[in-house]
Amino acid sequence: MGGLSLPHLLLAAVVVLILxxxxxxxxxxxxxxxxxxxxxxxxxxxxxxxPKPADPAAPAKTLDHQAPAPAEAARDPNKVG
Structure with a gap:
């Protein structure tokens, strides 16, 4: 028990050959x-x-975004639940 037999070695060789x-x-x-x-x-x-350092004289960039819609306005009035 625990040793590699001939069938095990053949199977391993076939797998290696296929791959x-x-x-x-x-x-x-x-x-x-x-x-x-x-x-x-x-x-x-x-x-x-x-990377090159940022120019300290350049203005900072900002992201414009819209406020999220209120939860009640987003609901479908025809949907029950």
Whole structure:
């Protein structure tokens, strides 16, 4: 008990072959995943330029918004409940 037998090893080999070997769609997909991981790591290692400080003489930006409608006006008068 607890050891890997021949059927277990064959099953593992078949799974690895399906995922990484041959010319199937799954192997192409795994290759694309590997390329994506490599480009992600490359993107993390690239240094980004430092952001420029804001101009202190420029006026502050504000957001214009409307007050929410009262709860009673938003209710449907035909709906019971």
């Amino acid at each position: 990484f070997g041959g010319k199937g769609k799954i192997s192409e997909l795994m290759g694309d995943v590997a390329k994506g991981i490599k480009s992600f790591k490359k993107g993390l290692s690239d240094e980004e330029p430092a």
